Amino acid sequence: MFMILGYPAPLMFGQLLLGLINGAFYALLSLGLAVIFGMLNIVNFAHGALFMLGAFVAWGLLEYLGIGYWVALFLAPLIVGVFGVLTEKLLIRHLYKLDHLYGLLLTFGLALIIEGLARNQYGSSGMPYRIPAALQGATDLGFMFLPNYRGWVVLAAAVMCLITWLVIEKTSVGATLRAATENAPLVQAFGVNVPRLITLTYAGGVALAAFAGVLAAPIYSVNPNMGANFIIVVFAVVVIGGMGSILGSIVTGFGLGIIEGLTKVFYPQASATVIFLVMVIVLLARPAGLFGKAA
Amino acid sequence: MMGFSRGQAVAFLLMTALVVVAPFVLYPVFLMKVLCFALFACAFNLLVGYVGLLSFGHAAYFGMGSYVAGYAAKVWGFTPELAILAGTLTGTGLGVVFGWLAIRRQGIYFAMITLALAQMNYFFCVQAPFTGGEDGIQQIPRGRLFGVISLQNDMAIYAVVAVVFLFGFLLIRRIVHSPFGQVLKAIRENEPRAISLGYRTDDYKLVAFILSTAIAGAAGATKALVFGIATLTDVHFAMSGEVVLMTLLGGLGTIFGPVMGAFVVTAMENYLAQFGAWVTVTQGVIFVACVLAFRRGIIGELGAKLRLAL
Numbered sequence: 001m002f003m004i005l006g007y008p009a010p011l012m013f014g015q016l017l018l019g020l021i022n023g024a025f026y027a028l029l030s031l032g033l034a035v036i037f038g039m040l041n042i043v044n045f046a047h048g049a050l051f052m053l054g055a056f057v058a059w060g061l062l063e064y065l066g067i068g069y070w071v072a073l074f075l076a077p078l079i080v081g082v083f084g085v086l087t088e089k090l091l092i093r094h095l096y097k098l099d100h101l102y103g104l105l106l107t108f109g110l111a112l113i114i115e116g117l118a119r120n121q122y123g124s125s126g127m128p129y130r131i132p133a134a135l136q137g138a139t140d141l142g143f144m145f146l147p148n149y150r151g152w153v154v155l156a157a158a159v160m161c162l163i164t165w166l167v168i169e170k171t172s173v174g175a176t177l178r179a180a181t182e183n184a185p186l187v188q189a190f191g192v193n194v195p196r197l198i199t200l201t202y203a204g205g206v207a208l209a210a211f212a213g214v215l216a217a218p219i220y221s222v223n224p225n226m227g228a229n230f231i232i233v234v235f236a237v238v239v240i241g242g243m244g245s246i247l248g249s250i251v252t253g254f255g256l257g258i259i260e261g262l263t264k265v266f267y268p269q270a271s272a273t274v275i276f277l278v279m280v281i282v283l284l285a286r287p288a289g290l291f292g293k294a295a
Numbered sequence: 296m297m298g299f300s301r302g303q304a305v306a307f308l309l310m311t312a313l314v315v316v317a318p319f320v321l322y323p324v325f326l327m328k329v330l331c332f333a334l335f336a337c338a339f340n341l342l343v344g345y346v347g348l349l350s351f352g353h354a355a356y357f358g359m360g361s362y363v364a365g366y367a368a369k370v371w372g373f374t375p376e377l378a379i380l381a382g383t384l385t386g387t388g389l390g391v392v393f394g395w396l397a398i399r400r401q402g403i404y405f406a407m408i409t410l411a412l413a414q415m416n417y418f419f420c421v422q423a424p425f426t427g428g429e430d431g432i433q434q435i436p437r438g439r440l441f442g443v444i445s446l447q448n449d450m451a452i453y454a455v456v457a458v459v460f461l462f463g464f465l466l467i468r469r470i471v472h473s474p475f476g477q478v479l480k481a482i483r484e485n486e487p488r489a490i491s492l493g494y495r496t497d498d499y500k501l502v503a504f505i506l507s508t509a510i511a512g513a514a515g516a517t518k519a520l521v522f523g524i525a526t527l528t529d530v531h532f533a534m535s536g537e538v539v540l541m542t543l544l545g546g547l548g549t550i551f552g553p554v555m556g557a558f559v560v561t562a563m564e565n566y567l568a569q570f571g572a573w574v575t576v577t578q579g580v581i582f583v584a585c586v587l588a589f590r591r592g593i594i595g596e597l598g599a600k601l602r603l604a605l
Contacts, residue, residue: 043403094587100403101349102586105543108536109582116575232532236411239404269422276415280396283408287399 007265013144019261020254021150021219024157025051027253028212029234031164032205034243038181039201042092042103048231049111050206052224054080054213056118059129059222069132073214080210084203092202093195111228118224126223153215160211161250168246177201236279241291248291299468302603306551314457323449324521329561330460331518336541336553337467338510343539344548345471346503347483348398351406352413353511353538355393356386358530359416360512365432365525366425375438375446375455379516386512387505389416394504398497401486410532417530431526435519452521459517463510468550470506479503540578543585546592551605555594 029047036044044050057079058072067075087110095102135149168174180187180194188194213227220226241252256275263274270277282290299307317326335357342348360382367373367381397408420426427433437446446452470476481489482496489496519525528534537560545556560578567574585592591599598605 037403043407091583091587098590101406102590104349104351104403104406105539106583106586108539109579109586112536112575112579112582114579116572116577116579119572119575232410232414235407236414239400239407239411272418272421273415276411276418279408279411283396283399 010144012265015261015264016258017144017146017150017154017261018264019258020154021257022260023254023257024154025212025216025230025253026234026237026257027161027250028157028208028215029230030237030241030249030253031161031246032208033234033238034246034249035164035168035208036202036205037243039177039198040088040092040096040103041100042095042107043100043235044202044205045104045107045231046087046110046114047107047206047209047234048227048229049114050080050084050227051209051213051216051230052118052227053083053114054210055129055217055220055222055226056122056213057210058214058217059127062129069214069218073211076214077207077210080213081203081207084206085199087206088199088202111231115224115228122224124224126221126226129217129222131218149218153219156215157212158254160208164208165246165250233275236275240275240279240282240289242289244289245291248289252290300604302601303550303605306603306605310551310554311461314461318450318453323453325561325565327449327453327456327521328518329558330456331514331521332538332541332561333554333557334460334463334517335511335514336538336545336557337464338507338514339538340542340547340549340553341467341470341510342503342507343542344552345476345483346479346500348500348504349406349539350397350504350507350535351410351539352393352416352532352535353409353508354530354532354534355413355416356389356508356511357515357518357534357538358420358525358527359389360386360515361519361525361529362420362426362432362515363512364516365435365519368438368520369432369435373438374442375440375452375520378438378520379459379513382516382519383509383513386515387509389512390505390508391501394501394508398500398504410535413530413535414532417527417532420527420530426525426527429527431524432519433524435523435525437520437523446520456517456521459513463513464554467510470503471550475499475502537578540582542592544581544592546595546598546605547590549592549594549598549605552592552594556592559593 029051033044033047036042054076057076058069061067061072061075062069091106091110092103095106131149135152138145138147139151168177176187176192177197180192180197184194216226237252237256238249240256241248243249256278259278260271260274264271314330335353339350339353342350363385364373364378364382368375368378373381393409393412396412397405400408421428437452439445440455444451446455471479478489478494478499481492481494482499486496515529518529541556541560542553543556544559545554546552563577564574567577589596594605
């Protein structure tokens with residue numbers, strides 16, 4: 001067995017892979033937060049709850065309707081996206097003229113409602129979700145065994161991040177979106193239906209969270225607290241990266257996941273806090289965040 | 296009296312009278328819980344209501360105050376007043392460090408940073424040996440006040456809690472109405488203008504933050520003595536959410552609002568405790584309702600009706 005810096009290589013690669021997977025979820029979630037913040041100017045505290053909801057919808061589709069993983073991967077984000085449309089139209093819409101903080105408080109309340117209802121219905125223990133047949137087993141890469149499903153999660157998340165980036169940076173819809181983020185009244189004057197654009201942005205952002213939730217379902221057990229555990233770390237990721245840049249969110253998300261994974265090898269006691277420590281260092285060295293513009 | 300207007304003086308006397316009479320009517324332990332949370336919410340409100348800084352991690356100061364006071368009373372044999380002082384100093388120290396970090400960013404980022412720092416503190420408490428991990432610190436003695444008066448009796452410790460609460464309440468009220476408090480309100484209304492007038496707003500924000508965390512520490516310490524336990528619940532972010540809820544429901548930026556909010560939320564939790572996660576759902580619904588339809592809160596609405604600044 002060969003060693004890296006005095007640690008067995010399989011341990012190292014194994015934790016690196018776990019880090020990459022967590023990083024994939026950080027990237028998907030912080031990406032959604034950044035897109036929503038850019039357009040709606042609210043920090044979506046319900047993002048973690050909607051991530052959890054995505055996993056629950058996938059689980060429910062299988063349990064009650066017998067609809068499998070691959071369909072759920074598209075259907076669950078769609079269903080949660082529709083939920084997002086309703087939320088935006090019925091609740092969030094009324095807050096745009098108010099201080100940002102009210103958006104945070106409202107979505108925090110939403111998160112409590114969603115998580116509380118899920119806990120009432122299904123308890124806190126969590127339910128297993130089977131890895132789809134095509135992705136079971138592991139592949140020998142020579143230096144380590146890669147569980148197929150975990151490899152797929154990293155790949156799928158990376159591709160989804162890339163697609164989101166391409167849509168926002170390279171398409172005409174994305175151009176309109178970016179323009180509306182800069183100056184909504186002007187874009188509206190050009191005949192773009194900005195309120196609808198805002199609704200769809202919110203729906204798109206939460207659909208990303210739900211997509212991440214479906215990916216996460218077979219790895220973590222599907223349980224009502226899975227989102228709450230993630231969202232605070234994602235907030236730290238967002239503070240580190242700054243919400244101004246799409247690519248920044250992706251890079252920061254994956255990067256911090258890897259740092260967290262490596263910490264588990266070298267100093268496991270700090271693995272839960274390392275991202276927060278990085279945040280502290282970034283705040284000291286570059287208060288505006290790695291990719292942020294000074295306020 | 297301390298800059299109270301006539302309406303506020305009447306309200307304050309009414310509140311004091313209620314604090315004195317209530318333990319003869321209601322269960323004293325419940326009331327002490329309310330008073331501890333009321334002080335905690337008042338401390339939080341000092342920041343959000345008068346400086347416009349939303350800290351989403353106030354459980355860190357409350358919970359650490361609770362841990363340190365509990366540890367000091369149980370292991371070091373501190374008397375109750377010294378234990379509360381230790382909790383207050385803990386809140387102060389933590390507030391100095393976290394506040395110094397958090398005020399580097401504004402608005403929404405400030406909320407996220409305070410939340411993340413509090414979460415870091417939570418993980419620290421999970422692992423640190425002195426907190427007792429999942430068990431927490433149990434069987435904290437109430438001790439003897441000044442080494443003389445036993446606080447075993449609920450009414451005896453109630454008197455201490457009431458004094459701590461009223462002292463903290465008046466202190467916050469004094470801060471808000473001091474020239475320092477006026478500058479805080481100026482920062483809330485228009486920070487760039489306050490800067491242009493020559494105020495070092497970051498210093499003001501930091502001092503307000505530390506005052507708030509110190510009082511939150513005192514509230515946590517008092518709670519640890521009353522209930523004899525300090526656990527992870529006190530540092531968990533759900534606790535941070537709860538104090539936001541109390542203040543929002545009672546009325547942001549009102550003097551009496553957080554007290555009212557603490558009473559309503561604590562009473563609701565006592566009543567709903569048997570229904571499991573419905574407490575969480577109810578809290579969520581109150582959040583949504585308050586933000587959408589009821590932003591002034593109970594006391595804010597009442598004050599608007601009576602045309603008084605309560």
